[in-house]
Amino acid sequence: MIAVEDVTYTYPGAGSAALDGVSATIAPGTWTVIVGPNGSGKSTLARLLNGLLAPSAGRVTVDDMDTADEARAWDVRSRVGLVLQNPDNQIVGTVVEEDVAFGPENLGVPRDELRRRVDEALAAVRLTGLERREPHLLSEGQKQRLAIAGALAMRPAYLVLDEPTAMLDAEGRSDVLGVLRELQAAGTAIIHITHDLSEALYAQRVIALKHGAVAYDGPASALLADDALMASLGLEVPPLARLVSALRGAGLDVGDARTAEDVVEALWPS
Amino acid sequence: MALVADALSYTYGSGTAFAASALANVSLALAPGELVLVVGATGSGKSTLLRLLSGLLEPDAGTVLVDGEKPGRPGCVGIVFQNPETQFFAETVLDDVLFGPRNLRFVDAEDAAREALVSVGLPVERFGDRSPFTLSGGEARRVAVAGVLAMRPAYLLLDEPTAGLDREGRDAVLAAIAVARERAGVLVVTHDPEQFLPVATRVLALASGATAFDGSVSELLEDPGPYERAGLALPDVIRAQVLARARGAAISSIALDPVQAAATLAKARAVLR
Known part of the structure; x- marks a missing residue:
């Protein structure tokens, strides 16, 4: 479990705290979406979860290890993978497989084991066959999946992704989300930071941040139904969710439709 | 007066073993007041088109004319690349915004910078002295x-201007585009056309470097077939109506707005009964 206990974080030289008294726990194997306006503290929270930043006050523990304990820094970072928005800033290898091997190789993982981890990680993100490709020749969606593979090679129990789809096209986005769903099904906890609430429809839980504090923590459905809270968080009800609720208003119940297909199937069964 | 591209083709690494055709025979016209959307998957040639239109690349075949001249006249075509906030260099917001109009030797450079900051919702009184490196993502x-x-461009080209922004930031960028459009032609390259469709005058969809669809928004809604066959995803609300139509629902005109779309679907279903 990751436990965030009354955490405050202030960037050096900043007048106000980026996070102020935030508490939350994240259980293994779950899917949590973190939303909130620009500047609400989402990216700061992401960096606190894997010890890249240490709290100014309060405590973050990962499976009972304190992230501020420098002696455990590598253990914490191997348990909590972090993937950032722009894949170009995260790729270090000259070819795909070297990039994926970078993390575990630095930990001194033996050669056979390293090969196994790289192959598994590339298979998980559906990049098998591109081992010797130069990363700059990959599409943006492939690059982001490569960045995820780099994190997976560390065998993390938790994977934190800070707007991993923001720079991708529809196809790249659905590939990345598909990979995340498979990873969660295989037991990895997903902590997904996003602006796009249509991506939150897959999550069991949504944490919304505002001005560095938790403004909502619960299921996506209850958040979507609360217009005032949505507006105050700068969030927009996804167009499909608006369509579904307008249909309900017109007396047509399409249930828990998540796609255009679901809507049409409910109204005109094939 | 228009930015006109005629039958553009471009191949990267031309004449080498790595030659890769990025764009083949693509045409478009952008007049002041218009908003043209360019959509397409990653690798479809959108960015290459943008570079050709701005004069950063020369086409292998075809021509680009800006008000009848070759592109390259400073300040005439403004281009906002993806994630432009990574290119700040000045110490204050005002200095950064002033850089362009000063280089163009505008006598009223300061006014131009102030107007531009107001149009994006960041008044110079509050933001002018800030370091650009301390801004939030949306502000940046x-x-x-x-x-x-x-720089008061006559044509404004924007590559994914709203990607990664929250609602407030996105609405501010959309409002700035609406203001710019009063005197400029605006071209927006995007993966996410839904937010721009209600205000766009024309849509150009690229697939593997070729034109897959080129027409007005109403033409797109009338027959989205070519758009979808090019592998482009229609927004959910539109797609629900297209799929319903494929199942025999009597839908004559497709709505963009979710609430209107619900009414359209409800009406079609009532007819069926």
């Missing part, structure tokens, strides 16, 4: 857009 994007608007 808007300052970068202001830096281009301050």
Whole structure:
């Protein structure tokens, strides 16, 4: 479990705290979406979860290890993978497989084991066959999946992704989300930071941040139904969710439709 | 007066073993007041088209004419690249936005910078003295857009201007585009056309470097077939109506707005009964 206990974080030289008294726990194997306006503290929270930043006050523990304990820094970072928005800033290898091997190789993982981890990680993100490709020749969606593979090679129990789809096209986005769903099904906890609430429809839980504090923590459905809270968080009800609720208003119940297909199937069964 | 591209083709690494055709025979016209959307998957040639239109690349075949001249006249075509906020260099927001109009030797450079900052919702009184490196992601994007608007381009080309922004930031960028459009032609390259469709005049969809669809928004809604066959995803609300139609629902005109779309679907279903 990751436990965030009354955490405050202030960037050096900043007048106000980026996070102020935030508490939350994240259980293994779950899917949590973190939303909130620009500047609400989402990216700061992401960096606190894997010890890249240490709290100014309060405590973050990962499976009972304190992230501020420098002696455990590598253990914490191997348990909590972090993937950032722009894949170009995260790729270090000259070819795909070297990039994926970078993390575990630095930990001194033996050669056979390293090969196994790289192959598994590339298979998980559906990049098998591109081992010797130069990363700059990959599409943006492939690059982001490569960045995820780099994190997976560390065998993390938790994977934190800070707007991993923001720079991708529809196809790249659905590939990345598909990979995340498979990873969660295989037991990895997903902590997904996003602006796009249509991506939150897959999550069991949504944490919304505002001005560095938790403004909502619960299921996506209850958040979507609360217009005032949505507006105050700068969030927009996804167009499909608006369509579904307008249909309900017109007396047509399409249930828990998540796609255009679901809507049409409910109204005109094939 | 228009930015006109005629039958553009471009191949990267031409004449080498790595030659890769990025764009083949693509045409478009952009007049002041228009908003043209360019959509397409990653690798479809959108960015290459943008570089050709701005004069950063020369086409292998075809021509680009800006008000009848070859592109390259400083300040005439403004271009906002993806994630432009990574290119700040000045110590204050105002200095950064002033860089363009000063280089163009505008006598009223300061006014141009102020107007540009106001149009993106960041008044100079509050933001002018800030370091651009201390801005939030949304504010930074808007300052970068202001830096281009301050050069008062006749044609404004934006690559994914709202990607990664929250609702407030996105609405501010959309409002700035609406203001810019009063005197400029605007071209927006995007993966996410839904937010621009209600205000766009024309849609150009690229697939593997070729034109897959080119027409008005109403033409797109009338027959989205070519768009979808090019592998482009229609927004959910539109797609629900297209799929319903494929199942025999009597839908004559497709609505963009979710509430209107619900009414359209409800009506079609009532007819069926």
